Amino acid sequence: MSKAAFPINDLLRRKLQTTLTIATLTLSVASTLFLLLYGSRLGFNLASTSGTLTAGLTNTLNQFLLFVGILIFAVGAVLTSFIAFLMMAQRTRDFGLIKAAGCPNSLVAGYFMTELLTTILAGCVFGLILGVLLDYAAANIVFSAYRLPNFWFAPLVFGVFFVLSLIFGVLPLLKASKMSPVKALSPVDYSLTPEKKHKSISRQGLTLRISLRSLYRRQSASLRIIILLSIVFILLTVSVAGGIIASGTTASWVQQTTGKNTIAIATNSMGNQYELLLSKFSGASETGVFNYSNSTLAIPETVVAQIRALPTVDVVDSRLVLNEQVQEIDNFTIDPETMVTSTVGGNREGNAIVIGVNPENLVGTWGVNGRFLNANDSYAAVIGDSISQSMYSPDLSKQITLANPLVEGIGFQDSTFNIVGVCVDPINNGLVTYVPLANLENVTGISNPNLLLITLKSTADQSAAIAQIKTLVQSIDPNLNAFSLNSVVEKNVNFLASTWQTIMLLPLFILASTALCLVGYMMLAVDEQRQEFAVLRAVGAKPRIVLFVLAIQSLIVLFSSFGVGISLGTIITLLVLLPQPLVTSFTILEITGWLLAALAVMFLLSLYPAYRLSKAAILKIMA
Amino acid sequence: MPDKEDAMIYAEALGKTYLIGKAKIEVLKDITFSIPKAKFAVVSGPSGSGKTTLLNLIAGIDRPTRGKIFVQGEDLTEKNENFLSDFRCSNIGFVFQTYNLVSTLTVAENVAFPMEWSEKPEEDVEKRVTELLETVGLQDRANHFPSQLSGGEQQRVAFARALANDPPLLLADEPTGNLDEKNADKIVQVLQLLKEKGKTVVVSTHDLQIKHLADQVLSLEAGKLANQNE
Numbered sequence: 001m002s003k004a005a006f007p008i009n010d011l012l013r014r015k016l017q018t019t020l021t022i023a024t025l026t027l028s029v030a031s032t033l034f035l036l037l038y039g040s041r042l043g044f045n046l047a048s049t050s051g052t053l054t055a056g057l058t059n060t061l062n063q064f065l066l067f068v069g070i071l072i073f074a075v076g077a078v079l080t081s082f083i084a085f086l087m088m089a090q091r092t093r094d095f096g097l098i099k100a101a102g103c104p105n106s107l108v109a110g111y112f113m114t115e116l117l118t119t120i121l122a123g124c125v126f127g128l129i130l131g132v133l134l135d136y137a138a139a140n141i142v143f144s145a146y147r148l149p150n151f152w153f154a155p156l157v158f159g160v161f162f163v164l165s166l167i168f169g170v171l172p173l174l175k176a177s178k179m180s181p182v183k184a185l186s187p188v189d190y191s192l193t194p195e196k197k198h199k200s201i202s203r204q205g206l207t208l209r210i211s212l213r214s215l216y217r218r219q220s221a222s223l224r225i226i227i228l229l230s231i232v233f234i235l236l237t238v239s240v241a242g243g244i245i246a247s248g249t250t251a252s253w254v255q256q257t258t259g260k261n262t263i264a265i266a267t268n269s270m271g272n273q274y275e276l277l278l279s280k281f282s283g284a285s286e287t288g289v290f291n292y293s294n295s296t297l298a299i300p301e302t303v304v305a306q307i308r309a310l311p312t313v314d315v316v317d318s319r320l321v322l323n324e325q326v327q328e329i330d331n332f333t334i335d336p337e338t339m340v341t342s343t344v345g346g347n348r349e350g351n352a353i354v355i356g357v358n359p360e361n362l363v364g365t366w367g368v369n370g371r372f373l374n375a376n377d378s379y380a381a382v383i384g385d386s387i388s389q390s391m392y393s394p395d396l397s398k399q400i401t402l403a404n405p406l407v408e409g410i411g412f413q414d415s416t417f418n419i420v421g422v423c424v425d426p427i428n429n430g431l432v433t434y435v436p437l438a439n440l441e442n443v444t445g446i447s448n449p450n451l452l453l454i455t456l457k458s459t460a461d462q463s464a465a466i467a468q469i470k471t472l473v474q475s476i477d478p479n480l481n482a483f484s485l486n487s488v489v490e491k492n493v494n495f496l497a498s499t500w501q502t503i504m505l506l507p508l509f510i511l512a513s514t515a516l517c518l519v520g521y522m523m524l525a526v527d528e529q530r531q532e533f534a535v536l537r538a539v540g541a542k543p544r545i546v547l548f549v550l551a552i553q554s555l556i557v558l559f560s561s562f563g564v565g566i567s568l569g570t571i572i573t574l575l576v577l578l579p580q581p582l583v584t585s586f587t588i589l590e591i592t593g594w595l596l597a598a599l600a601v602m603f604l605l606s607l608y609p610a611y612r613l614s615k616a617a618i619l620k621i622m623a
Numbered sequence: 624m625p626d627k628e629d630a631m632i633y634a635e636a637l638g639k640t641y642l643i644g645k646a647k648i649e650v651l652k653d654i655t656f657s658i659p660k661a662k663f664a665v666v667s668g669p670s671g672s673g674k675t676t677l678l679n680l681i682a683g684i685d686r687p688t689r690g691k692i693f694v695q696g697e698d699l700t701e702k703n704e705n706f707l708s709d710f711r712c713s714n715i716g717f718v719f720q721t722y723n724l725v726s727t728l729t730v731a732e733n734v735a736f737p738m739e740w741s742e743k744p745e746e747d748v749e750k751r752v753t754e755l756l757e758t759v760g761l762q763d764r765a766n767h768f769p770s771q772l773s774g775g776e777q778q779r780v781a782f783a784r785a786l787a788n789d790p791p792l793l794l795a796d797e798p799t800g801n802l803d804e805k806n807a808d809k810i811v812q813v814l815q816l817l818k819e820k821g822k823t824v825v826v827s828t829h830d831l832q833i834k835h836l837a838d839q840v841l842s843l844e845a846g847k848l849a850n851q852n853e
């Protein structure tokens with residue numbers, strides 16, 4: 001028999017354990033790779049390519065993915081260590097036997113190192129394949145066309161996980177290989193000292209005592225599984241709670257900028273163009289150049305006045321929408337202690353949609369860093385998050401070490417506007433600037449708005465009101481039309497929701513991976529106690545008693561880690577991941593439901609080995 | 624020979640065959656016998672003759688391949704696991720050759736746990752544990768764990784556990800097989816006591832001291848009943 005034959009045969013003969021180990025590693029590698037590939041596909045993180053979503057939302061998702069990614073790596077590392085530990089814990093007696101038969105330490109270590117390497121290699125390779133396949137499937141569901149992902153993630157994940165698995169796997173392996181044959185073969189030291197005083201015997205108490213003392217006897221394995229599951233529950237909380245909260249918050253940002261049940265009044269071409277500007281958020285692109293300053297787009301003052309006079313109308317938001325070449329206007333700060341002045345920003349240029357608005361008559365509200373425009377503002381501006389990202393971030397290649405949009409200004413057509421806020425806005429994918437309407441009219445010489453956004457009173461019949469408005473505006477100017485913006489807002493919100501939903505596949509991955517690991521742990525627990533369970537059965541315990549003992553052990557492990565994981569996960573989610581999170585009572589219910597469902601699924605899966613054991617014949621258990 | 628209703632144990636053409644891979648190993652070959660109530664029976668025979676298998680079938684731990692086994696008039700052959708568990712709990716005490724105590728329970732708890740499922744009041748359980756530990760001479764070791772006991776002490780705990788629910792039938796599989804003479808004597812004393820109390824006892828053994836207690840000897844040889852002496 002060759003030196004490799006023993007470990008390979010050994011792995012093949014312990015099919016269930018080997019399959020479990022490889023499957024757990026595969027899921028861990030696959031979920032990590034999927035996260036990176038899909039993250040890059042969405043245009044975030046390492047391969048940021050904007051095409052959809054705004055820069056602010058990209059940052060939110062990026063931060064979310066980064067946290068999840070770090071935790072996935074942590075889970076992978078602990079998982080690998082744990083799986084290696086399980087493998088070794090079940091083999092201690094074999095170690096003792098091989099060494100007692102005269103096998104040198106180095107050879108025993110070699111055998112089990114071969115097993116470790118084979119298992120890790122298989123897990124990492126299968127994980128790579130599964131990760132790419134899952135990315136392919138997910139990309140085809142969300143995006144219409146499949147683009148090649150950044151394949152350099154594959155060797156990165158493979159390398160990091162292989163090394164991590166090896167490091168964590170070797171530690172218990174070395175410890176086991178150095179164990180003396182006498183210790184390995186001796187009866188298990190249960191570390192239980194005589195009870196100091198006699199405890200009264202209650203009917204249910206003994207079953208509970210068996211469960212608790214068995215957990216204590218396997219302290220090392222119990223501690224590891226609790227640490228692992230705690231990290232998993234942190235991950236689940238961050239993914240589920242963070243995902244749900246962030247999804248709701250970002251959807252609210254996108255929805256509120258346009259307002260609910262908003263109707264647009266403009267010429268057909270301007271109306272279509274405005275819808276296109278909104279749709280860029282979900283991937284639409286322009287096919288030609290649109291002339292926003294064309295005088296035929298202007299809405300006569302009489303239209304505005306007559307719309308305002310309608311009893312069903314609540315707010316009339318007059319807007320002048322233009323496309324401008326904008327410039328960053330730098331500023332300086334003075335250090336109050338040293339009195340040294342520093343330049344903030346540069347003079348970068350870009351293209352943006354500039355919208356003039358009356359701050360006292362707005363149909364929407366914005367998620368803003370800083371503040372939105374108010375009625376007293378003159379030559380003030382609120383810029384979109386994508387402009388902020390592209391023109392107001394430090395850029396060392398241009399020697400701009402300090403940049404802060406809230407200190408700087410924005411200029412176009414020889415006028416400068418002080419930036420008072422940065423907002424999340426889906427229009428033109430965040431490449432947008434809001435300024436007071438009167439200032440914009442002064443600067444451009446255009447005196448009429450080219451777009452009216454209106455909202456109706458809550459008592460109004462939406463479709464009847466649109467028909468009435470359409471008739472009214474067309475009686476004044478036949479080129480004008482009235483459009484509901486609901487469908488385009490809904491499209492954007494759905495796109496954002498589908499993006500989140502795809503990301504939310506990750507917790508499922510981790511859940512599946514950890515549930516497998518928990519099954520592995522329970523198999524170890526069952527294996528160690530099977531003789532005693534056989535005795536219990538032989539003495540008269542029903543099969544459900546066996547199930548009960550193991551269920552208690554599983555519950556203790558799950559609840560300890562659930563408590564730790566949920567607490568830390570909530571702190572990370574609320575304090576670190578998302579500024580101004582939108583948390584409603586429904587959100588809390590939804591999150592609680594998901595987390596409890598995850599707990600229940602893990603608990604039920606963990607009972608599988610116990611269920612099998614309880615159904616087995618007594619002599620088979622004893623064998 | 625008493626019929627199956629009157630006998631404590633009645634076996635009819637009882638056979639057991641194990642399948643190991645493709646090989647069939649016939650351990651018991653259609654044996655028929657009965658053991659009356661309140662009798663002390665010894666099952667003897669060389670290693671591999673089927674003694675342990677026979678005790679397992681009587682206890683309902685294993686199921687026969689052929690034939691039937693009746694204990695206290697109940698046909699255990701076709702009964703489900705829950706019934707067998709209840710039946711063992713109330714009617715049969717089993718002492719294994721390798722003690723098989725629950726390592727995470729103390730001596731007192733090991734003796735008490737079969738009573739956990741028999742609906743006895745907790746005070747009765749406490750009283751019974753004390754009484755049994757006194758019987759086997761281990762009252763001072765009540766709070767120790769099995770790993771802190773010698774082999775002989777563990778076997779005595781196993782006897783106490785087997786008697787916890789005061790079963791009418793006690794089965795013991797080579798109870799002195801792993802013990803020195805002194806400890807074996809103590810086990811024999813316990814068996815003597817049980818005989819005097821009128822329990823039905825079936826012991827698989829090579830021990831001559833135990834054989835001397837027998838009212839009935841079942842001699843097995845290669846799975847067949849070679850002799851049945853009363």
